Amino acid sequence: MSVETKKLFKASTAFLAVLAALSGTGLSELGLGLAMANPAGGEESIFLDDVPVVLSASRLSQPINEAPVAVTIIDRQMIKDSGAWDLSEIFRLVPGMYVAYHADPYYSADSTVAYHGMVTTTTSDRMQVLIDGRSVYASLFGGVNWSDLPIVLDDIERIEVIRGPDSASYGANSYSGVINIITRHPAETQGTMISMAFGNGRKESIFRYGGKSGALSYRLTASIREDKGEDDRIQRPTSAFTFWNLNKFDNKTIQNLNLRADYQVNSADTLEFQFGYNGGPREVGEYNNVSAISRRAENHFEMLHWRRALEGGGELSVQAFHTVERVYARLKDSDGVSDGDAILRRYDLEVQHTFSPFKNARLVWGGSIRYDQTYAPYYLGVGDNQYLYGDFPYHLRRFFGNLEWRARPDLVFNVGGMIENNTYTGTDTTPRVAVNWHMQPGHTLRLSHSRATRSPSVYEKTYDSYWRSAGFYPGLPEMQTERVKSSEIGYIGKYGNLDVDFRLFYDDYSQLIDVRNKRSAAGGNLNAGTAIMRGYELQLKAQLTDKTRLIYGLSGGGVKSDNVNGVVYSDSLPKYNHNLLLSHKINEQWSTSLAAYQVAKTKFNSTDFNPRENRAYFIDGNRRFDGRLNYQFKVGGKSAECSLIAQNIADARYFEYRHDNELPGRALRLNFRLDL
Template sequence: MLAEKKRIIRTNYCGIRHSKRLPKLLSRRSGCAALLFFLLHQMATARPGDESIFLDDIPVILSASRLSQPINETPVAVTIIDRQMIKDSGAWDLSEVFRLVPGMYVAYHADPYFSADSTVAYHGMVTTTTSDRMQVLIDGRSVYASLFGGVNWSDLPIVLDDIERIEVIRGPDSASYGANSYSGVINIITRHPAETQGKTLSMAFGNGRKEAIFRYGGKTGALSYRLTASLREDQGEDDRIKRPTSVFTFWNLNKYDNKTIQNLNLRADYQVNSADTMEFQFGYNGGPREVGEYNNVSAISRQAENHFEMLHWRRALEGGGELSVQAFHTVERVYARLKDSDGVSDGDAILRRYDLEVQHTFSPFQNARLVWGGSVRYDQTYAPYYLGVGDNQYLYGDFPYHLRRFFGNLEWRARPDLIFNVGGMIENNTYTGTDTTPRFAVNWHVQPGHTLRLSHSRATRSPSVYEKVYDSYWRSANLYPGLPEMQTERVKSTELGYLGKYGKLDMDFRLFYDDYSQLIDVRNKRSAANGNLNAGTAVMRGYELQLKAQLTDKTRLIYGLSGGGVKSNNVNGVVYSDSLPKYSHSLMLSHKANDQWSGSLVAYQVAQTKFNATDYNPIENRGYYIDGNRRVDGRINYQFKVGGRSAECSLIAQNLADARYFEYRHDNELPGRALRLNFKLDL
């Protein structure tokens, strides 16, 4: 099992030059129809061989369809971020590693209102900092927040060194993971305790940052376990903006975003017998957190306390099948005193989640595999300050949310070179009723090392608790009682992808066409007054390219590129147009000089970006776009022995050129050059 797991994580992917003509290709429907006809004709006349010739040294994906599949047979595009890639990136926050994913937009500490956390959004479409259109999982456990949607990255009970790999599904995947897997899915997979035996101490010191991590891994008979404890202090952004766009004080000051993060994480795996395994996880994250901004809502005091418990049972079945049951419980707490224009308010919030999922994988007939199952979830949200809208006292209580899901995906190898994936999910929730999200994909191995993928899927996003409360508020008797009840957001997504191997170069290229409808807007009175909170529409066309090149045995190059555009009716003044950068690049070059010295250089470039319509004010020098930016990070690592024990020391420099630029809006300035020293010792 461990040998297979190590084989799974050996590779990752990235991209190349862009062309302005590429995003237009999928808009030509007649051209697509002709291409589809050509592909089907070629499939019908090709001469297949043994499937093993198409799968040599191909990494395996666990998340795309809930089936374990080679990356060139998944129904959606996937980026793998492995352990070495995380290490070479020099990332401080977990959110930072996603800058390496084509099509991903990351803004450092963009949220000033609830968590002072980073925004991680796939394919733009960001109207709020919470980035609520992407599902995030840790070992299959959803950490998508119920209050505003999205993820509070600093509140996750996990440290970077405990991550085995991250699988990023680039595109809608509601067929596998339901509503809120609307634009993509991130699945963070932690290391097995058997791979983290012994004691390890890690320490980091740098500009406004310091951290200590202790990890202990042990084994007793068939039980292996790992305990990780960490303490982090992070001073966040500079207090003052170095290059403000306005003379007004508000636009000269950064947010309050200092953090102290205490983490405790336990994972234990028990091999009951030859067929059954039990996995238990517990995690805690807590500590004081600043939030807010000058002359606006800010915290006099704020304390986070989050924990989860998860139990996962698996049974291996004959013929390669598996039966699994997973249950978890999560509690997210915030104790806060908030200062705003009305004085001091109680900002406490409690979010609870209970989830139970059953999944069965088997082969229903020759050359086919089927995964199917279902889950139930119960969420309860208490946040009077954030959910108290108007004078409606009902809005001050706990908000229950029930979710029931049934899913399935059939993989059928019609021929050794031709694979079909057909799947979908039926989902029922308290807020919007029942939805069905199907997907169809075909992968054709044209030749060994060259695969074409054509897929079409539909996905949804359910309203957050905050949006549902506003929906009830606008439809109250004294406002707009005839307003239709809010529905789910919807997207129809079509993709044409290519995966190829050229010697030491791996390539992953895709064209996509996403048609969004029923986009939700509850904050704008115009939407309620005009009688539709689901009036927004948008069409997104674009391309993505990932390249991985093993230049030598010691040198690796990883490159990513994405680009495209968004067109929208921008109804009621909610702007979606241009909310996708025209292009973005990422480049990582890593080299191992010898057994002791290694290093990496990482560069990012993002074109001008438009996200926040309320930010526009030409009189104060805030234009329609946030200017494009470039950034370079570097890392030097030295491995050595201390008393016969393995040790390593790393010097990491983020934003080497001390570039001062804005992300998301004109008062969110990235910190300048940040140096830190990391030290790690096996005890």
């Protein structure tokens, strides 16, 4: 047993002893549960009253205290209370999540959303993101362009954030965590809704109509948003050099159209269809580097999902979707004006079956196939090899399964994994085993261990082929997947109106990829990086009164790495990260909320290091406050509401991710909504 593992288990033992003391019982007495018969003759837990259910952790619907991984649930009310303008901002409420505003200076002026640091690129390519189970993880650079997603906040029912690797359920690229955005059923959005927002450099209009015809429910949402983004000039630059006085080009117009239709074919079968479009002009670039003379996004998707309810609570489902992400761009750089067009296509088919193989057990299993095409001459032309203009094909095949077995009413095992084969790196297996022990009603201990991978992006694979080509480094080994071994000890407890979620984790990363400079190729291995990450997370939810709710998150830890090839992973996890959301309903008409965030100094981008310009690896810590005041009323007998939202109330001027990425100052906006 390693020294770090010993430390982790010592900490867990001490923590368990504290729980025992709080519970008023000894360690030897914990977990002596009782059984009760269910109608099927099996046994079920008596410890599940008033426990939220999660859908994403293992692909089974489970109480959160029986999921094999830690999960944060962001519900509709939290989204409203946060006052978030961008979808990405919501994830500041997740313990361990790092969010930077408009961090990308060269491909898409969009936010960075990263779980547990380890951010060496702005795309945050080590986390899987799903919308209703549909992967929106981009193939070109990896990660997600948040502004290019065809979705509006008001159509979201809830968001489940899996805090930790989950390749066992969702395959490669679920490397550090998974975000699953679940939209509202059309039956819950009937009628007409209009919404308008106006603020500092921001305005948005939304129209939504929901209808029903027999067994068919549908919803159509259309919106247009204009966002001027960051201030043109940095208010508190770290250098007098002109480059570090200017923010990035990031003005954008976002046009969204989304259709969802659900048809109840019969008592057992349902069909769901979704279509989405996102487009509009976007700015991207930075001073004296790549900047877009003109750039426009044109994205769309189509998805069809069939479900059949089976006897005994089982289900058979088939999901197919097609996605096109298209960029039209004219780019200006040192070579003059270049064609920056890019087209990313994806075809995906997945089959999933859930059933009970034996008493007190449930099994979900299935498989999927995927085909990606990527066309991006400007970004994939490497060095003098500008002939690399064709489509880059990518094939993916998966087989997955997870068995949930209730050995006793107080003891639940989850054992699962995925076998995955792709064009770039061949076949990988990512298993997971977890046990959840209900020590007493309201107190659960979770132990789990899993393996996860991240496959190279098209950009990385292209550079891999380039470095290994004749005349460069012909003996260079072929690039492999990044790997992580993850162990965790979690606790979920309930003390009256207080819910506690605590987690200790230990992650061992290996084969970390770097293709950005010749040092990695000269060193003989593009997968040379390693890192050890250990830390903790705490999430508290308290219903202080029937009108007041408090949500608080705290995380911290550290990263140690060999930092090979000039990629500095050490200290890329903030020493601490706080988030707080306090909401209060004043009366039937008025309500208010306050959100607060604090992040310790953090090292993210080593290329920003320049002692002569008074910049070090570290970005200073920051603190931010957002507030919302909401008034509900009637207009002609119809429900309406008006909200005043203030972001960055203290007008703090701090940097996120880089020293040329200054958060916009205080931003006020007024939002009006009417349900017709």
